[in-house]
Amino acid sequence: MQCKNHPTQMAVDRCAGCAESFCSDCLVEIQGQKYCGSCKIMAVKGPPPAVIEQGSIPCKEADDALKYAIIGIFCFGIVLEPIALVRAFKARKLIAANPDLTGSGKATAATIIGIVALLLWVLGLMAKFSRV
Ligand SMILES: [Zn+2]
Numbered sequence: 001m002q003c004k005n006h007p008t009q010m011a012v013d014r015c016a017g018c019a020e021s022f023c024s025d026c027l028v029e030i031q032g033q034k035y036c037g038s039c040k041i042m043a044v045k046g047p048p049p050a051v052i053e054q055g056s057i058p059c060k061e062a063d064d065a066l067k068y069a070i071i072g073i074f075c076f077g078i079v080l081e082p083i084a085l086v087r088a089f090k091a092r093k094l095i096a097a098n099p100d101l102t103g104s105g106k107a108t109a110a111t112i113i114g115i116v117a118l119l120l121w122v123l124g125l126m127a128k129f130s131r132v
């Protein structure tokens with residue numbers, strides 16, 4: 001393992017910011033974490049809020065909810081939309097409990113699509129039955 005900046009030097013550790021390997025000349029220790037030259041600047045300024053404070057793991061339930069909601073618009077909505085709503089509800093609970101998860105926007109979209117599409121399906125079925 002060599003230093004990213006000095007190919008002739010052996011790396012001693014990885015930068016806590018970019019996870020690249022660096023030699024002891026390049027790494028600076030800040031609050032117990034080792035950083036390279038370019039990451040040091042960010043570390044001194046404080047953690048970049050977009051990377052550390054916001055969630056970085058997409059919530060699978062939210063993805064699934066949105067998928068079911070969208071497919072349900074076109075087919076089997078009477079079955080798929082309730083599934084989408086349940087999944088969206090579950091996703092919102094998971095995201096609320098775990099700040100690392102992202103996808104609250106998707107869960108909200110799935111809820112809205114789910115309710116509207118379900119209403120349309122129910123109205124459509126009612127219209128069909130009343131004609132019969
Ligand atoms: Zn770095």
Ligand SMILES: [Zn+2]
Pocket residue numbers: 003004005006009022023024025026
């Ligand atoms: Zn170096």
